[in-house]
Amino acid sequence: MAITRADAEALDEADPLAWMRARFTPGPPGLIALDGNSLGRPPVSVAARLAALAHDWSQRRIDAWDDWMQLPSSVGDLLASEFLGARPGEVVVCDSTSVNLYKVGAAALDAGDAGRNVVVTDDDNFPSDRYVLAGLAASRGGSVRYVTTDPVEGVDPERVASALQPDVGLLSLSHVAYRSGALADMTAINEIARRADVPMVWDLSHSAGAVRVDLEGTGSDLAVGCTYKYLCGGPGAPAFLYVRASRQAAMCQPIWGWFSQRDQFAMGPEYDPVDDIGRFTTGTPPVLGLVCVEEGVRLLASAGIGALRSKGMALGVLAVDLADEWLAPLGFRLASPRRATRRGNHVALAHPDAENLCRRAAAEGVAGDFRGPDRLRLGLAPATISFVEVWDALDRLRAVSASPSS
Amino acid sequence: MAITRADAEALDEADPLAWMRARFTPGPPGLIALDGNSLGRPPVSVAARLAALAHDWSQRRIDAWDDWMQLPSSVGDLLASEFLGARPGEVVVCDSTSVNLYKVGAAALDAGDAGRNVVVTDDDNFPSDRYVLAGLAASRGGSVRYVTTDPVEGVDPERVASALQPDVGLLSLSHVAYRSGALADMTAINEIARRADVPMVWDLSHSAGAVRVDLEGTGSDLAVGCTYKYLCGGPGAPAFLYVRASRQAAMCQPIWGWFSQRDQFAMGPEYDPVDDIGRFTTGTPPVLGLVCVEEGVRLLASAGIGALRSKGMALGVLAVDLADEWLAPLGFRLASPRRATRRGNHVALAHPDAENLCRRAAAEGVAGDFRGPDRLRLGLAPATISFVEVWDALDRLRAVSASPSS
Numbered sequence: 001m002a003i004t005r006a007d008a009e010a011l012d013e014a015d016p017l018a019w020m021r022a023r024f025t026p027g028p029p030g031l032i033a034l035d036g037n038s039l040g041r042p043p044v045s046v047a048a049r050l051a052a053l054a055h056d057w058s059q060r061r062i063d064a065w066d067d068w069m070q071l072p073s074s075v076g077d078l079l080a081s082e083f084l085g086a087r088p089g090e091v092v093v094c095d096s097t098s099v100n101l102y103k104v105g106a107a108a109l110d111a112g113d114a115g116r117n118v119v120v121t122d123d124d125n126f127p128s129d130r131y132v133l134a135g136l137a138a139s140r141g142g143s144v145r146y147v148t149t150d151p152v153e154g155v156d157p158e159r160v161a162s163a164l165q166p167d168v169g170l171l172s173l174s175h176v177a178y179r180s181g182a183l184a185d186m187t188a189i190n191e192i193a194r195r196a197d198v199p200m201v202w203d204l205s206h207s208a209g210a211v212r213v214d215l216e217g218t219g220s221d222l223a224v225g226c227t228y229k230y231l232c233g234g235p236g237a238p239a240f241l242y243v244r245a246s247r248q249a250a251m252c253q254p255i256w257g258w259f260s261q262r263d264q265f266a267m268g269p270e271y272d273p274v275d276d277i278g279r280f281t282t283g284t285p286p287v288l289g290l291v292c293v294e295e296g297v298r299l300l301a302s303a304g305i306g307a308l309r310s311k312g313m314a315l316g317v318l319a320v321d322l323a324d325e326w327l328a329p330l331g332f333r334l335a336s337p338r339r340a341t342r343r344g345n346h347v348a349l350a351h352p353d354a355e356n357l358c359r360r361a362a363a364e365g366v367a368g369d370f371r372g373p374d375r376l377r378l379g380l381a382p383a384t385i386s387f388v389e390v391w392d393a394l395d396r397l398r399a400v401s402a403s404p405s406s
Numbered sequence: 407m408a409i410t411r412a413d414a415e416a417l418d419e420a421d422p423l424a425w426m427r428a429r430f431t432p433g434p435p436g437l438i439a440l441d442g443n444s445l446g447r448p449p450v451s452v453a454a455r456l457a458a459l460a461h462d463w464s465q466r467r468i469d470a471w472d473d474w475m476q477l478p479s480s481v482g483d484l485l486a487s488e489f490l491g492a493r494p495g496e497v498v499v500c501d502s503t504s505v506n507l508y509k510v511g512a513a514a515l516d517a518g519d520a521g522r523n524v525v526v527t528d529d530d531n532f533p534s535d536r537y538v539l540a541g542l543a544a545s546r547g548g549s550v551r552y553v554t555t556d557p558v559e560g561v562d563p564e565r566v567a568s569a570l571q572p573d574v575g576l577l578s579l580s581h582v583a584y585r586s587g588a589l590a591d592m593t594a595i596n597e598i599a600r601r602a603d604v605p606m607v608w609d610l611s612h613s614a615g616a617v618r619v620d621l622e623g624t625g626s627d628l629a630v631g632c633t634y635k636y637l638c639g640g641p642g643a644p645a646f647l648y649v650r651a652s653r654q655a656a657m658c659q660p661i662w663g664w665f666s667q668r669d670q671f672a673m674g675p676e677y678d679p680v681d682d683i684g685r686f687t688t689g690t691p692p693v694l695g696l697v698c699v700e701e702g703v704r705l706l707a708s709a710g711i712g713a714l715r716s717k718g719m720a721l722g723v724l725a726v727d728l729a730d731e732w733l734a735p736l737g738f739r740l741a742s743p744r745r746a747t748r749r750g751n752h753v754a755l756a757h758p759d760a761e762n763l764c765r766r767a768a769a770e771g772v773a774g775d776f777r778g779p780d781r782l783r784l785g786l787a788p789a790t791i792s793f794v795e796v797w798d799a800l801d802r803l804r805a806v807s808a809s810p811s812s
Contacts, residue, residue, distance in 0.1 A: 025464040035468055042463045050456045050694075057448045057640060058431040061773070062441055068641055096689025098663030099505060110545075123675070128664035128689065131677040135662035139516075228690070234463060235474055235693035256541035257504030258534035267778060269529070271537040283502025283534065284634070287641035288456075288694040367467070372673065 003321055003391070011318070011387035017303055017311050020383045024232070024299075032393045035367045036381035037206055037346050040232030042292075043299045049291050071290040072238075072259075072281055075297060079240055082301035083231075084204070084223070085214030086242055093227065093293055094259075094281045097205055097239040098128045100224040101172065103253040103280060104241055105136045108199035108222060109169045111251050116169035117142025120160070120198070122149040126178045129203055133172055142169070152335050153342075154182025157189050164196035171198045175213065176206035176344030179371045181336045183211065183344060186218035194219070205229060208240070209300050210345040210382075212309055221247050230345065230381055232296035238289045241280055249275045257282030300383060311382035312345035315390055319347045319378055322394040330401040335375055346379045351401070360400045366393045409727055409797070417724070417793035423709055423717050426789045430638070430705075438799045441773045442787035443612055443752050446638030448698075449705045455697050477696040478644075478665075478687055481703060485646055488707035489637075490610070490629070491620030492648050499633065499699055500687045503611055503645040504534045506630040507578065509659040509686060510647055511542045514605035514628060515575045517657050522575035523548025526566070526604070528555040532584045535609055539578055548575070558741050559748075560588025563595050570602035577604045581619065582612035582750030585777045587742045589617065589750060592624035600625065611635060614646070615706050616751040616788075618715055627653050636751065636787055638702035644695045647686055655681045663688030706789055717788035718751035721796055725753045725784060728800040736807040741781055752785045757807070766806045772799045 012018060024041045027033050033041070056064040076091035084091060094100070105119070117140040119133045134144045145168070147159045154177050164171065171193050175184050186202065193200040202223040207213050209230035215223060223242040227233035243251065252273065258264055259281040260273045273279035300308065317340050323332060327349060335348040351357055351374060358370040369377040376397075380390065418424060430447045433439050439447070462470040482497035490497060500506070511525070523546040525539045540550045551574070553565045560583050570577065577599050581590050592608065599606035608629040613619050615636035621629060629648040633639035649657065658679065664670055665687040666679045679685035706714065723746050729738060733755060741756040743749050757763055757780060764776040775783040782803075786796065 025460070027467065028465055033467065038468050039463070039471075041467075042460055047457070047460055050460065051453070053641075054431070054448055054453055054456065057445070059434055061433065061439065061447075062444050064641070065445075095501070095505065096663065096692075098665075098689035099501065099661055102661045102688075127667065127670075127673040130675070131662040131664060131667060134677050135660055139660055226690075235470070236690045236696075237694075238692065239689070254541055254545055255505055255508045256537040257502065257508075258537060259504075261533065261537060264533075267533040269536070271540050282508075283504035283645070284632075284642045286502075286644065286692050286695050288643075288698065289692050290642075292694065 002325065003318065005388065005391050008318065008387040008391035011314065015311065015387070017307055017382060020303055021386070024384050030365050032366050032389045034378040034380065034385070034393055035369045036384060037229045037379035038369055039235060040229055040296065040381060041384050042234065043232060043295045045295045045299065046292055049295050053288060053291050068285065068287045071287065071294065072285050073277065075290055075294045076240060078297050078301060079208065082297070083208050083213060083305055084242060085216050087216065087245060089277055090245055091240055091242045092277050092281055093238050093240045093290060094285060095239060097224055097226045098132050100239050100241040101129060101132045101201065101203065102136065103255060104201050104222050104224055104243065105133065105170055105172060107251040107253040108201065109136060109140060112169045112199065116167055118145050118167045119170045119172070120145045120147060120163045120168050121172050122147040122155050124149040124151055124177060124179065125174055126203065126205065129172060129174065136170065152180050152182065153337055154180060155184045157185055157192055160189055161192045164192065164198050168196065168198050170201070172201040172203065174203040174206065176211060178206055179375055179377065180348050181344040181346045183342050186220060190219040206344050206346070209308065210312060212305050215242055220244070227293045227296065231293065231300060233293035234289065236289065237293050238286050243277060243280060248277055248279065253280050255282045259283060259285070303383060308382045312380055313340040315380040315382060315385060315387065316340050316343055316345065316347050318387055318390050319380060319394060322391065323349055326394060326398040327401065330398065345382060346377055348375045348377050350374050351376060357401055361397050364396045364400055366396045408731065409724065411794065411797050414724065414793040414797035417720065421717065421793070423713055423788060426709055427792070430790050436771050437773060438771060438795045439773050440784040440786065440791070440799055441775050442790060443635045443785035444775055445641060446635055446702065446787060447790050448640065449638060449701045451701045451705065452698055455701050459694060459697050474691065474693045477693065477700065478691050479683065481696055481700045482646060484703050484707060485614065488703070489614050489619060489711055490648060491622050493622065493651060495683050496651055497646055497648045498683050498687055499644050499646045499696060500691060501645060503630055503632045504538050506645050506647040507535060507538045507607065507609065508542065509661060510607050510628050510630055510649065511539065511576055511578060513657040513659040514607065515542060515546060518575045518605065522573055524551050524573045525576045525578070526551045526553060526569045526574050527578050528553040528561050530555040530557055530583060530585065531580055532609065532611065535578060535580065542576065558586050558588065559743055560586060561590045563591055563598055566595055567598045570598065570604050574602065574604050576607070578607040578609065580609040580612065582617060584612055585781055585783065586754050587750040587752045589748050592626060596625040612750050612752070615714065616718060618711050621648055633699045633702065637699065637706060639699035640695065642695065643699050644692050649683060649686060654683055654685065659686050661688045665689060665691070709789060714788045718786055719746040721786040721788060721791060721793065722746050722749055722751065722753050724793055724796050725786060725800060728797065729755055732800060732804040733807065736804065751788060752783055754781045754783050756780050757782060763807055767803050770802045770806055772802045
């Protein structure tokens with residue numbers, strides 16, 4: 001049975017998150033932006049927050065550091081409680097995701113046996129993660145072992161278990177796959193890692209603010225992630241890292257910057273890191289980025305991950321249903337798990353001509369991400385996307401795909 | 407002969423950089439801010455630039471990355487030509503100073519003999535540098551060897567030469583000492599390092615935008631530095647790093663993030679870094695910080711380092727003359743080199759009660775930095791400080807110091 005535009009309108013009328021759209025700065029008129037997991041939209045409040053920051057910079061000056069110094073941990077705590085299922089003091093916002101993965105991964109490797117220098121990840125993991133992990137392994141005389149992953153269904157825990165031989169010193173995977181959106185089973189994989197005595201770092205870049213993450217409940221010890229996707233922290237916003245409280249004091253990250261130092265402004269002769277999550281920070285915090293992250297996280301937290309995830313799943317179901325009905329006959333194939341509970345908040349469609357179709361869809365006002373070799377990725381950010389937009393986007397994609405390429 | 411306030415007024419009237427003050431957002435009325443080498447003042451243009459950034463974020467969205475991607479190298483090139491004496495393609499703006507020191511230092515160590523795992527620095531170097539260098543040495547089974555430094559006159563090249571034994575794999579020093587302001591002799595020390603076949607990383611945090619730096623002419627191969635001091639890039643602004651062109655392809659930094667990858671968006675299976683300065687970058691660039699750095703660097707570049715340095719030296723001469731006349735009888739001792747050509751743009755005064763006097767001076771509208779154990783540091787940012795402000799600041803310091811502590 002055809003899903004009509006009126007059906008989508010009805011879903012929007014019943015949407016408990018409809019109020020959120022007005023809290024974000026509108027994009028270009030007519031554009032349906034399904035690329036929000038590349039760059040989330042700016043909260044309206046960002047403008048005032050940046051003006052306040054500029055005021056503090058000129059008027060309160062270095063005294064404002066009394067507040068700015070707290071941002072990595074205060075924004076981290078907000079993220080922890082609302083989106084990560086972690087406790088206060090377990091998350092900080094700092095550096096980039098790649099630098100954080102390096103720091104946490106190196107700390108985990110250094111805490112283990114030097115002979116265990118193989119790092120395991122999956123062959124469909126995000127490129128920067130794969131490269132950083134390869135660098136960590138190479139610097140210890142080891143190498144990366146790739147778990148072969150189904151490019152649609154994601155990581156199979158059994159294959160991970162097979163890869164965790166005694167030479168493995170670190171495992172790292174993404175919770176939500178950046179192409180397919182497949183959700184990894186955190187509890188199962190953490191248990192496998194624990195049995196093999198291998199530290200596990202989760203990348204939550206496509207999870208945070210999109211799907212429910214329960215770091216404590218799933219038995220996760222280490223994680224990193226990005227804030228400029230669903231969390232709407234702005235271009236190049238600082239990333240986060242998580243280390244379970246009980247693991248912090250025994251781990252030491254390799255970049256011994258002064259922000260991790262006990263009694264920092266004593267400027268003492270020897271490096272003596274604090275015992276808490278602060279020991280995973282390094283240099284002066286990027287204040288401009290941090291205040292924007294705080295605006296994004298606060299706004300999304302005011303909706304709650306429960307409502308965000310529910311709507312995200314509903315948007316995904318609508319997109320998949322319409323793709324089945326309209327796009328499958330035109331050569332598209334669903335390249336995400338079919339079950340909504342197995343997906344994050346994006347849907348991938350495979351088509352041999354995906355790159356060209358992505359470009360043509362953009363010309364028709366539908367912005368998605370092309371991800372090679374043949375994927376069109378539709379990011380369905382629940383805070384900013386309506387059901388009618390999904391309907392219209394799929395409708396335009398159908399029109400573009402049905403008409404000959406110019 | 408007493409220097410009168412009228413003398414200072416005359417210097418301001420003749421100041422070729424007087425126009426610059428109006429290009430920065432005014433601070434609190436009546437405050438004389440001599441702590442600008444902790445945090446430079448915001449250019450007026452920052453407000454409009456941040457508004458433009460917010461507009462791009464909402465309207466141009468991910469298409470704006472076409473421009474944002476260029477910022478690390480375009481701002482780096484501007485810094486290189488105007489302030490660092492380096493060539494295009496030798497400087498990038500990214501990460502924090504500590505992370506950059508780690509990356510460049512690790513790359514230099516890794517390019518050398520693994521047995522040379524001692525890192526040399528001086529015992530008065532900036533704490534974060536000392537800690538990062540200690541971490542680099544420790545991770546390679548080595549240690550740090552500290553050159554004993556005169557806390558006023560700075561690093562003696564002969565002592566550096568003595569420290570460069572065959573076990574040394576890396577040398578790193580600050581060009582301008584963060585406490586005394588003493589200038590290190592870059593040419594002499596580079597030559598010593600070259601003779602010992604030891605790579606040398608300069609920290610230019612207190613130099614960039616303050617004193618003339620000629621990386622090429624002094625034979626420097628590697629450098630890092632901060633942009634939130636004299637360059638006015640804003641709180642926690644991203645830092646820079648320099649690698650001489652001829653050294654780039656042979657060095658590989660340890661954090662293999664995707665922004666250093668050749669054909670980045672092909673997202674290929676193996677890490678294959680670009681051959682140029684981009685191989686020293688890691689994660690997604692911090693765009694908000696970068697655009698503010700660009701505003702600061704552009705504004706200072708419009709004055710030129712020649713004029714900035716001339717005025718900075720003149721401000722220092724005035725401060726030292728007044729300190730000799732007014733403060734020496736009150737127990738202050740100059741803790742910077744007496745010759746202006748041997749100092750950066752800050753002057754340190756030692757006093758047994760410096761911490762308390764620093765606090766009391768602040769209450770009288772003179773903001774300096776206390777630096778332990780007994781130093782009052784006066785940052786004389788030539789773009790924003792007037793001669794009358796220096797006169798008034800020393801006058802107030804005299805009054806505070808002459809009156810009993812409450």
